[in-house]
Amino acid sequence: MSTNNTKPGEKGFFEKVKETIESLWDDTKDNAEELKDKAEDKFDSVKKAVAGKKETVAKKATAAKSTVTHKASAAATKVKSTAADVKAKANTKAKEITAKAKTEVASAKKEATDVKVKAATKAKSISDKAKKETSTVKRSIAAKAGATKGTTRKMAAAK
Numbered sequence: 001m002s003t004n005n006t007k008p009g010e011k012g013f014f015e016k017v018k019e020t021i022e023s024l025w026d027d028t029k030d031n032a033e034e035l036k037d038k039a040e041d042k043f044d045s046v047k048k049a050v051a052g053k054k055e056t057v058a059k060k061a062t063a064a065k066s067t068v069t070h071k072a073s074a075a076a077t078k079v080k081s082t083a084a085d086v087k088a089k090a091n092t093k094a095k096e097i098t099a100k101a102k103t104e105v106a107s108a109k110k111e112a113t114d115v116k117v118k119a120a121t122k123a124k125s126i127s128d129k130a131k132k133e134t135s136t137v138k139r140s141i142a143a144k145a146g147a148t149k150g151t152t153r154k155m156a157a158a159k
Helices: 013-051 055-158
Strands: none
Touching: 013 055
16 A cells, blocks of 8 residues: 555646746736836827927937837847746756656655565565475474384384
8 A cells, every 4th residue: 555645745846946936937927017018108298399399309219219119029028038038047947857757756656666675575584484494394293203103103113
């Protein structure tokens, strides 16, 4: 009968890693959306300020727009690359842990096999020893029984 617990225990390492990755991904998505919203707000405010001014100011607003857009896209790219790095690191760590677990399982299986072989060898040697002692005892009992029969016959013949 197995003594292993079949009920699930606490969350395992992989579940924790998965949750961490998900929370990091959600946070980065939220930050990217916030940056995008801020960039849009900034663009709208610049656009409103420029609408009533001369053409030269309009050119400056266009430059500001491209700068804001560039900064927003750079920030979004940075967020995406950071998220990709985190995800890659988590996958690498998960693979390392999986490999370590497989190694430990293989080691445990080998130890169990070794113990089983040792137990079988020990049981065989004990069994062989018991058979040997049993046959020795049987021979000595047979010899004593034969000696008893011989003395009984001699006594009966002598009467």
